[in-house]
Amino acid sequence: MPKLKTKSGAKKRFKLTGTGKIKRKGAFKSHILTKKETKQKRNLTQTSYVAKVDTKSVLRQLALK
DSSP, rough: OOOOOOOOOHHHHHHHHESSSEEEESSOOOOTTTTTTHHHHHHHHHHHEHHHHHHHHHHHTOOOO
């Protein structure tokens, strides 16, 4: 079986932690920021983890499983 290629979009968006969780950045922080509250923009800056339901899909995109 040939090696699996990593999806280039996924490798830019996700990072694997030491414990095996997948870190991701919050959406809605790229443009049209004038109408958003300062608190909302500050909270979107923080990273979060991918949901358990989606981990299998993301790992497959990263060619890890």
